[in-house]
Structures are given as C-alpha cells and as structure tokens.
Amino acid sequence: xxxxxxxxxxxxxxxxxxxxxxxxxxxxxxxxxxxxxxxxxxxxxxxxxxxxxxxxxxxxxxxxxxxxxxxxxxxxxxxxxxxxxxxxxxxxxxxxxxxxxxxxxxxxxxxxxxxxxxxxxxxxxxxxxxxxxxxxxxxxxxxxxxxxxxxxxxxxxxxxxxxxxxxxxxxxxxxxxxxxxxxxxxxxxxxxxxxxxxxxxxxxxxxxxxxxxxxxxxxxxxxxxxxxxxxxxxxxxxxxxxxxxxxxxxxxxxxxxxxxxxxxxxxxxxxxxxxxx
Amino acid sequence: xxxxxxxxxxxxxxxxxxxxxxxxxxxxxxxxxxxxxxxxxxxxxxxxxxxxxxxxxxxxxxxxxxxxxxxxxxxxxxxxxxxxxxxxxxxxxxxxxxxxxxxxxxxxxxxxxxxxxxxxxxxxxxxxxxxxxxxxxxxxxxxxxxxxxxxxxxxxxxxxxxxxxxxxxxxxxxxxxxxxxxxxxxxxxxxxxxxxxxxxxxxxxxxxxxxxxxxxxxxxxxxxxxxxxxxxxxxxxxxxxxxxxxxxxxxxxxxxxxxxxxxxxxxxxxxxxxxxxxxxxxxxxxxxxxxxxxx
Ligand SMILES: Nc1ncnc2c1ncn2[C@@H]1O[C@H](COP(=O)(O)OP(=O)(O)OP(=O)(O)O)[C@@H](O)[C@H]1O
Ligand SMILES: [Mg+2]
Numbered sequence: 001x002x003x004x005x006x007x008x009x010x011x012x013x014x015x016x017x018x019x020x021x022x023x024x025x026x027x028x029x030x031x032x033x034x035x036x037x038x039x040x041x042x043x044x045x046x047x048x049x050x051x052x053x054x055x056x057x058x059x060x061x062x063x064x065x066x067x068x069x070x071x072x073x074x075x076x077x078x079x080x081x082x083x084x085x086x087x088x089x090x091x092x093x094x095x096x097x098x099x100x101x102x103x104x105x106x107x108x109x110x111x112x113x114x115x116x117x118x119x120x121x122x123x124x125x126x127x128x129x130x131x132x133x134x135x136x137x138x139x140x141x142x143x144x145x146x147x148x149x150x151x152x153x154x155x156x157x158x159x160x161x162x163x164x165x166x167x168x169x170x171x172x173x174x175x176x177x178x179x180x181x182x183x184x185x186x187x188x189x190x191x192x193x194x195x196x197x198x199x200x201x202x203x204x205x206x207x208x209x210x211x212x213x214x215x216x217x218x219x220x221x222x223x224x225x226x227x228x229x230x231x232x233x234x235x236x237x238x239x240x241x242x243x244x245x246x247x248x249x250x251x252x253x254x255x256x257x258x259x260x261x262x263x264x265x266x267x268x269x270x271x272x273x274x275x276x277x
Numbered sequence: 278x279x280x281x282x283x284x285x286x287x288x289x290x291x292x293x294x295x296x297x298x299x300x301x302x303x304x305x306x307x308x309x310x311x312x313x314x315x316x317x318x319x320x321x322x323x324x325x326x327x328x329x330x331x332x333x334x335x336x337x338x339x340x341x342x343x344x345x346x347x348x349x350x351x352x353x354x355x356x357x358x359x360x361x362x363x364x365x366x367x368x369x370x371x372x373x374x375x376x377x378x379x380x381x382x383x384x385x386x387x388x389x390x391x392x393x394x395x396x397x398x399x400x401x402x403x404x405x406x407x408x409x410x411x412x413x414x415x416x417x418x419x420x421x422x423x424x425x426x427x428x429x430x431x432x433x434x435x436x437x438x439x440x441x442x443x444x445x446x447x448x449x450x451x452x453x454x455x456x457x458x459x460x461x462x463x464x465x466x467x468x469x470x471x472x473x474x475x476x477x478x479x480x481x482x483x484x485x486x487x488x489x490x491x492x493x494x495x496x497x498x499x500x501x502x503x504x505x506x507x508x509x510x511x512x513x514x515x516x517x518x519x520x521x522x523x524x525x526x527x528x529x530x531x532x533x534x535x536x537x538x539x540x541x542x543x544x545x546x547x548x549x550x551x552x553x554x555x556x557x558x559x560x561x562x563x564x565x566x567x568x569x570x571x572x
Contacts, residue, residue: 169400172370177417177465178389187416191404268403268445 088147162196359527
C-alpha cells in the first residue's frame, strides 16, 4: 500500500492524477467486494445451498455480534486478548532488539549462537505452548509468555539482518571519522535496521495473535479464543463465526497500526521505492 | 626515490619543487619552513586481496611515494589499477599487505577523524536530511554544534546546494549527492583530504566551478590533497604532482610535476606547458594499457 507522501508535488501532473485516483478507488472496490461476498453468502444460506452448521447466515452472526457487544461480553474478551497480546509483544520486541544487538556486536557471538537460532526458528513455537501452560498454569501469565515466545523470533531474526552492515562505504565513512562502536551503532547500524525491525514487528504481531488464541484454546478463562471454544462447546455456530470475525478484525487492526508506524519510522525506504516505481 | 619501480624516465623534482610550484599570493605565508615537511610517506606499500577460494590477487605492487604538506597530488590511471586501494591504505581505512605508510608530522599512521575522505560513491545516510548528512562529522567528532551548523550551511552554499538543506539523499541527483559528500568531507576542516573521483558525476560547468573552489581551498588554507581522477586535464589543472599508475599489476609508473603558476584559471589550459603535461600523461597511459611496450 502506498500513501500520498511529500514528494508527490515533484511528480509530473499525469502521474499525480493517476496515483491520486488509484489511491481513492482501491479501498472502495475492496469494501464493495466484501459487501458483495457477504450478500451472496446471505442469499446462499437463505436459499439452503449451504448447511447452517457449515455456515450460518451472516445476518445471524451479525446479531450475535450486536448482542454480544451490547452486553459487554465481546468487549471483555477482546480486551483480554489484546492486553495479553500487547504485553507479550512489547516484552518480546524489546528482548528481541536487545538480543539481536548483542549477538551482532561480535562475529564470535553471532557464530556461536547461530545454530541455536536456526534450531529454535525451525521449531513450531506453538508446540511449546502446552509446556508453558504446564509450567505457568492457566492464566494470563502463560498467555503472555506464549505470545512473547511466538513473536520473539521473527523480530530478532529480522533485526539481526538489519544490524549487519553490508554497506562497506557507510562503514568506511564512519571509520574515517574515528567513530566509536556506540556511535556506529546508534548513528548507522540501528537506523539502518529500522525497516528490518518494523518488518519483523509486522510479522511478529500476526504471530502474536496466533499465539494468544492458541494459549486461550489450551487453557484460559477469557479472551476471544476462549469465547470461541465455549461457543463451539455449545454448538453455537454463529457464536464461533462471530469470534472469527472479531479475530479477523483484530488482526486487521494490528496490521494497520504496525504498517502506520512502519511508514512513519522508515520513511526513507518509501521515498526510494516510490521513485523506483 | 619517490617513484614506483621502473620509472627512470620521469622528470624529477627531488629537492624543492613543491615549494616553488605553490606561489600564489594569499598563501605565501605557508610557503615557508614547515612546507617542506612530508605529510605522507609511503614506503613499499602493497596490497594483495585474499579470495575465499582461489588465488590471491595482487592489486598493488610495492609502491614508494611521498606527499608533502600543502601539496596537491593526483593519482591517474586506468580503471582497476589500484587508485582507490592506495587511497584507502593511505587513510588507514584498509590494511597494508606490506610496507608502511606514515603521517609526516607524527610518524604514526594517519589518525581517523584528522582527514576528510570523499568516497567514490556519495555514501550518504538515506535517513538523514542533506544538512544532517553534512553535519555528521561534527556529531561524531563531538565538535561544537552551533559553529558546525554555520559551517555546514556555508559549505552547502559553496557546492551550490544552499536550497536543498531539508531534502533527503534519495531526492537528489547523483551529482548533487556527490557534492553533499564533498561538503561533508570538509566540515571538520581537515588539513588532509583524500578525494576519490569526487567530481566524476558532475556536468562540465559545475565541475569547473568546484575545481576552482578546491584550488582556492588548497591555496588559501594550505590543505594537502591526494586526489584521484580519470580526467587528465583536471589532474593537470589542480595538481602539483601527478602520479601515473598502471594496472596488472597496479603500480606507479611516473611522477610528473606540474610547475604552472597558481592560481590556474581557464587561461592555464592554453599554456604550452599544460599541454606538454597532458600529452605526456596520455602517452604514458597509452603505452601501459594498449601497447604494453614498457617493461
Ligand atoms: N575488496 C576487494 N576484494 C578483492 N579485490 C578487490 C577489492 N577491491 C578492489 N579489488 C581489486 O583490486 C584492483 C584495484 O581496485 P581499485 O578499486 O583500487 O581500482 P581503482 O583504480 O580505484 O579503479 P576505478 O578507477 O575503477 O575506481 C581491482 O582489480 C579490483 O578488482
Ligand atoms: Mg576507484
């Protein structure tokens, strides 16, 4: 997704017109498509083409949502999921950036720990979730921990990627000025890593949502995953779908927030990519 | 003595040449005493690049040369003859495979932060504005920031980018980026300048302007400059001495003094001596790259 950014005024008029138009029309088309799909499903379910167990009527799901929100039922679960997710994500983010900084600070450390990183990376992290629940019990603590473990690695691996200096000329420039290691870190390597870190965070936040739901499946007393399991236990198919819709909305929201932040902090990449188009 | 292997042919200027060649009005005070001191002494410096798999590559055979304080020395030669390599070794950015290069006054290696380096590529930081890119040396060296800002503005005016302070490098043309990197190299007012094809991407007019600007800096502040260029006329116009290099293996084949009076303007290009030097370098380069007649 592109945005209208500063250098637009430097583009030729024809280009500006085109990109301006394209920007306004795309979301409208997306929304219209979604509406058409929901409308079609409503028609299909009413006509009896699809069984109620497989797919309840969208209108019924909508009713469940309205009902749930009016009693405060969904708010409570959304807040529960989001707050553990946010806490786990922030812890993982800080830890990942610090660990990546330490590991990339010396080739020795990086080489020693690389096999461990690869080993952990290839392990599906949700597979450790039952163990975490075993250790930390049912509750928010294990939920936060699972979220943190799940999103730690994508952020760390991306950050490490960004912190490795590949630009020989920037490196020479800093050395020619006698820059100290901390100056190299804060003035060159870290800024260079910012786009990588935010790319990692963008993947990480979606992983975090998966982690939170898995944790709620395994044992929790609140959260959207918990609500979903409960609805399932009562054969409340519209309820299950309502939870899925909410999870999708939460995922979209998180993606939207992180890409907004991403665009803010790695603006120079977007400048370049725009010009290259 | 200052030459590379096999250059008995070069016209020598052993004793007092640099002092006599620099005799413009404004810098007369520099042309005394300490002027003769050497800024850089290169003794048998050579470079072999190690390849992870395969034979080593001899990029530069042992080279001897000397650059005196306040002297403007150019390196010319075909692509791949080791100009960048030699420049980076002189500045201490690259290790030597043999020999040594010492800073005249201290007898030590050249200190980081004490010189300015214009790299062959602009090497601007894309996340900083033009102004902050120019200011970078001050931030790293911990110079007083207020004076540095004034100086950055002056330097940007000098390179003709006074109205581009807040732009990002990605919004500049290649030539503009190169000029920013020139301003950056001058920010901390170093006595010693290493310049690797600093004007390579510039149009002829901007190039001529900046040539004059560089000559003025060199003359008025007695800066020592080691300058790489592909443009023989540019080298002749600016230099006190031109080191002609040759590839396969990289070496210095001639050391040619340019004794035209300074300041040299457009008129200098009409001087027969100017053409004699340009001609001579063309010959040397031709022989090396095409005919390979010289041992
Ligand atoms: N990092 C490196 N590793 C291996 N070989 C290198 C490396 N850098 C340069 N070389 C080789 O050393 C030789 C000299 O390179 P150098 O960059 O000094 O040339 P140059 O004279 O600056 O050329 P140009 O005018 O094209 O900039 C070249 O043949 C190049 O292939
Ligand atoms: Mg070069």
